[in-house]
Amino acid sequence: xxxxxxxxxxxxxxxxxxxxxxxxxxxxxxxxxxxxxxxxxxxxxxxxxxxxxxxxxxxxxxxxxxxxxxxxxxxxxxxxxxxxxxxxxxxxxxxxxxxxxxxxxxxxxxxxxxxxxxxxxxxxxxxxxxxxxxxxxxxxxxxxxxxxxxxxxxxxxxxxxxxxxxxxxxxxxxxxxxxxxxxxxxxxxxxxxxxxxxxxxxxxxxxxxx
Numbered sequence: 661x662x663x664x665x666x667x668x669x670x671x672x673x674x675x676x677x678x679x680x681x682x683x684x685x686x687x688x689x690x691x692x693x694x695x696x697x698x699x700x701x702x703x704x705x706x707x708x709x710x711x712x713x714x715x716x717x718x719x720x721x722x723x724x725x726x727x728x729x730x731x732x733x734x735x736x737x738x739x740x741x742x743x744x745x746x747x748x749x750x751x752x753x754x755x756x757x758x759x760x761x762x763x764x765x766x767x768x769x770x771x772x773x774x775x776x777x778x779x780x781x782x783x784x785x786x787x788x789x790x791x792x793x794x795x796x797x798x799x800x801x802x803x804x805x806x807x808x809x810x811x812x813x814x815x816x817x818x819x820x821x822x823x824x825x826x827x828x829x830x831x832x833x834x835x836x837x838x839x840x841x842x843x844x845x846x847x848x849x850x851x852x853x854x855x856x857x858x859x860x861x862x863x864x865x866x867x868x869x870x
Contacts (some may be wrong), residue, residue, distance in 0.1 A: 705838030777803035
């Protein structure tokens with residue numbers, strides 16, 4: 661009986677972006693290496709999932725010259741250029757926090773959405789902390805790969821970007837530019853949640869026993 665009640669409760673929850681109390685914000689980072697303890701956050705891009713015309717982008721001054729050559733080759737960012745032309749990290753993170761507050765509708769809370777979210781959230785949270793800027797996301801992060809895994813019933817090994825993009829008819833080319841990638845992620849997230857909404861609307865809802 662308890663299981664039936666719980667199932668009915670979940671069936672009544674619509675998985676659509678506009679009807680939930682969260683504000684989903686797609687975030688992507690480009691870095692100088694795999695961990696914030698050793699390497700710098702170099703660029704940060706974000707957009708509001710509900711309205712991708714509302715965007716944020718910053719390129720940051722590196723805090724160290726340590727770099728993974730593969731990471732730099734992927735992002736095509738230069739530590740030397742950013743050291744001169746990048747935004748100081750504290751200023752960039754303060755601007756980002758202000759932007760998140762600005763685009764989050766009243767009554768909602770921002771949730772960071774990313775493709776392989778642990779990586780992006782790790783750098784964002786670390787930089788908010790080290791720059792003494794309150795993290796507007798707290799511990800809220802939603803991984804698009806994990807969401808797709810549950811929504812599509814696919815194993816983890818089939819949650820790569822190319823596989824998901826192909827399923828939804830999108831280009832499999834990833835620019836590796838933080839803002840452009842954030843916009844692509846937002847589109848994938850919208851398509852996954854639209855599929856969940858369609859599935860819920862087609863599922864007969866059980867009535868809870870009186």
